[in-house]
Amino acid sequence: DSGVTQTPKHLITATGQRVTLRCSPRSGDLSVYWYQQSLDQGLQFLIQYYNGEERAKGNILERFSAQQFPDLHSELNLSSLELGDSALYFCASSVLPGDTEAFFGQGTRLTVV
Amino acid sequence: GESVGLHLPTLSVQEGDNSIINCAYSNSASDYFIWYKQESGKGPQFIIDIRSNMDKRQGQRVTVLLNKTVKHLSLQIAATQPGDSAVYFCAENMKLTGGGNKLTFGTGTQLKVEL
Numbered sequence: 001d002s003g004v005t006q007t008p009k010h011l012i013t014a015t016g017q018r019v020t021l022r023c024s025p026r027s028g029d030l031s032v033y034w035y036q037q038s039l040d041q042g043l044q045f046l047i048q049y050y051n052g053e054e055r056a057k058g059n060i061l062e063r064f065s066a067q068q069f070p071d072l073h074s075e076l077n078l079s080s081l082e083l084g085d086s087a088l089y090f091c092a093s094s095v096l097p098g099d100t101e102a103f104f105g106q107g108t109r110l111t112v113v
Numbered sequence: 114g115e116s117v118g119l120h121l122p123t124l125s126v127q128e129g130d131n132s133i134i135n136c137a138y139s140n141s142a143s144d145y146f147i148w149y150k151q152e153s154g155k156g157p158q159f160i161i162d163i164r165s166n167m168d169k170r171q172g173q174r175v176t177v178l179l180n181k182t183v184k185h186l187s188l189q190i191a192a193t194q195p196g197d198s199a200v201y202f203c204a205e206n207m208k209l210t211g212g213g214n215k216l217t218f219g220t221g222t223q224l225k226v227e228l
Contacts, residue, residue, distance in 0.1 A: 002156065033216075043157070043202065043218035056213025090156050098214045100145045100206050104156030 003027065004105035006091050012111045018079040021108045023091030025072055031055070031097045032074040034066055037107070038087040049074055050097045081112045125225045132190040134222045136203035139184060143205035146179060147216065148188045152199045157218075160188070162206075190224075198226045 003026035013019055025032050034046040036059075045058035049068035060066075063081075068074040078085060088109050092102040126132045138146070144165050149157040163170045163177045163186075170177050176189040186203050200221040208214050 002158070004156075042220050043216075045215040045217065048213045048215065050213065055211055056209045056215050058215050092156070097212055098206075098208055100147050100162040100216075101159040102216070104158065106154070106156050 002103040002105060004091060004093050004103050006089075006105035006108050008108060009106065010109050010111075012113060013081060015081055015083060015112055017081050017112075018077065019081065019110065021076040021078070021089050021091075021110075023074045023076070023093075023105060025074070025091070025093030026103050029093035029095050029103070030072065031094045031099070032068055032072070033092040033094075033102060034060075034074070034076050035090040035092065035104075036087050037090060041087075043090075046076070048097060055097050078110070083112050086110055086112045122220075123223045123225065125227055126193050128193060128195060128226055128228050130193055132188075132193045132197070132224060134188045134190075134201050134203075134224065136186040136188075136219050137184060138186060138203070138205055138219075140205055140207070140217070141181070141184070143207050143217075145206040146177070146186050147204045147206060148175075148177060148186075149202045149204060149218070150197075150199045151202065151221070157202060160201075193224075193226050195226050195228065198224055200224070 005024040031050045046060040048056040066076045088107040090107045092104045094102045147162040148160040151157045161172045203219045204216040
């Protein structure tokens with residue numbers, strides 16, 4: 001157990017809908033990352049937060065947004081969902097930004113039908 | 114552009130043998146290179162990292178070698194065990210302006226340990 005909790009574990013939704021994925025980082029970790037894992041694109045970095053502020057942005061679509069709350073949990077919002085958004089979404093946390101050792105949650109499997 | 118690629122998609126080894134997983138990278142600006150392991154149904158798990166100014170680092174049963182001349186990274190696992198069966202990813206860490214960082218992952222190598 002990495003100490004990172006992601007909910008829900010599975011999510012099935014229709015195209016055009018909006019979903020929210022939730023992540024609770026490991027106790028003491030201030031930095032949260034979101035990654036998307038799909039069969040054709042592999043593990044892709046989406047976005048990073050540190051202590052409530054956005055620190056780095058990767059290949060995140062404009063339809064996607066995220067935030068980190070004062071209690072350090074984070075949410076990833078995916079809207080206007082398309083079939084191609086079906087993937088595993090991982091949250092990871094580390095003590096500080098720049099740490100190479102990040103602790104990953106078990107992921108949320110999103111299926112868009 | 115940025116890319117991290119793995120040479121072999123699947124590697125099968127006998128239990129007790131040593132495993133070598135290879136990775137090619139293209140971005141010389143990365144400050145660290147890291148190996149992650151992902152077991153079925155789980156998230157990636159950190160194994161070991163190596164700073165870009167080093168060429169070798171050893172951990173418990175694992176050794177990472179970095180050859181910056183040919184932009185090659187390898188993970189050696191000694192006395193491979195059934196529990197080592199997983200997908201192994203190499204990743205590059207890059208520090209970004211604003212104080213953040215991002216990991217760029219390779220495509221992964223499936224390691225299968227045969228009894």
